Amino acid sequence: MKKFKNKSILITGGTGSFGKNFVNYLLKNKFPFSRIILFSRDEFKQDQLQKELNLKKHPNLRFFIGDVRDKERLLFALKNLDFVIHAAALKQVPAAEYNPIEFIKTNILGAQNIVEASLERNVSKVLALSTDKAVAPINLYGATKLCSDKLFISANNITGRNTTSFSVVRYGNVLGSRGSVLPEFLKIKSKNKIFNITDLNMTRFNISMEGAINLVVLALNKAHGGEIFVPKLKSFKITDLAKAVDSKCKFKITGIRPGEKLHEELISKADSYNCFDLNNYFLIIQENFQKRYGKKIINKKIKFPYSYNSEQNIFLSIKEIRKIISKDLSNLKF
Numbered sequence: 001m002k003k004f005k006n007k008s009i010l011i012t013g014g015t016g017s018f019g020k021n022f023v024n025y026l027l028k029n030k031f032p033f034s035r036i037i038l039f040s041r042d043e044f045k046q047d048q049l050q051k052e053l054n055l056k057k058h059p060n061l062r063f064f065i066g067d068v069r070d071k072e073r074l075l076f077a078l079k080n081l082d083f084v085i086h087a088a089a090l091k092q093v094p095a096a097e098y099n100p101i102e103f104i105k106t107n108i109l110g111a112q113n114i115v116e117a118s119l120e121r122n123v124s125k126v127l128a129l130s131t132d133k134a135v136a137p138i139n140l141y142g143a144t145k146l147c148s149d150k151l152f153i154s155a156n157n158i159t160g161r162n163t164t165s166f167s168v169v170r171y172g173n174v175l176g177s178r179g180s181v182l183p184e185f186l187k188i189k190s191k192n193k194i195f196n197i198t199d200l201n202m203t204r205f206n207i208s209m210e211g212a213i214n215l216v217v218l219a220l221n222k223a224h225g226g227e228i229f230v231p232k233l234k235s236f237k238i239t240d241l242a243k244a245v246d247s248k249c250k251f252k253i254t255g256i257r258p259g260e261k262l263h264e265e266l267i268s269k270a271d272s273y274n275c276f277d278l279n280n281y282f283l284i285i286q287e288n289f290q291k292r293y294g295k296k297i298i299n300k301k302i303k304f305p306y307s308y309n310s311e312q313n314i315f316l317s318i319k320e321i322r323k324i325i326s327k328d329l330s331n332l333k334f
Helices: 017-028 043-053 071-077 093-098 100-120 140-157 181-189 209-222 238-245 287-300 318-331
Strands: 008-012 035-040 061-065 083-086 125-131 165-171 194-197 203-207 227-231 234-237 250-253 265-267 275-277 281-285
Touching: 008 017, 017 035, 017 043, 017 209, 035 043, 035 071, 043 061, 071 100, 083 100, 083 209, 093 100, 093 140, 100 125, 100 140, 125 140, 125 209, 140 165, 140 227, 140 287, 165 209, 181 194, 181 238, 194 238, 203 209, 209 227, 234 238, 238 318, 265 281, 275 287, 281 287
Parallel strands: 008 035, 008 083, 035 061, 083 125, 125 165, 165 227, 194 250
Antiparallel strands: 203 234, 227 281, 275 281
């Protein structure tokens, strides 16, 4: 907590699922930030969140309307700022296949704007949120997030005398977040109980919103720059998720959508060459940035080659999934 005292933090995509839950976490746990800035382009969601959070109780909260596509607005928002959490992105896989240019403008050019504005404003630390879809991507959304990851990691090569560090946090599906499959299953349960399943063998990584937030806070504390933080997660079968929602449900097989994977991957075999096991999480660090960690990680390098994927992993049982749903949905801010 001490390192955050009298510091300021900005969250792009601040009115999205992660942003809303993250700011609630900071306020609930009384992080001593002098300013917490929520940066997003949706004035309606900002208005709703301002009413929900009660600004009179939290005078350190700020709301900025802006788009990561607009570098000038970012430069204004990042004045005298210490930390940036970059959560803004377009994320829907089918929409990316149909609207590729829009995803490139937000996810890639927007990332470039964050890098350049952070360097110009000498921000202390930048953390970009990524996804398992950025690993060996087969869809445009994943490809844009891979480009984004590369931009943030490589930005550490051009800091010069600037003290800004750039790091990436990569995790899987946040169960119950806006746009995830769980809310759709819950809607179906209340109607006809026939669940649309793309493929009976499909698997996904699972992380709770609490787990995602804890990983970001850990990275905010420990990042030196140039690394990708990857949590150790369990997997679930998509059919088990449906059964956890309704044990009597029936399935309708719809086929895999364009750009959709049967199984997801958080660490590819290529990534594993520079991957280290730090007990509760992995670090992917290119050789030119490993010196920032010194000798303490040398013996923690994982055996190459290694693929960390949702198919060859520990799986949640239906009972465990049901318990997670019950716990997470009662606390989640959509």
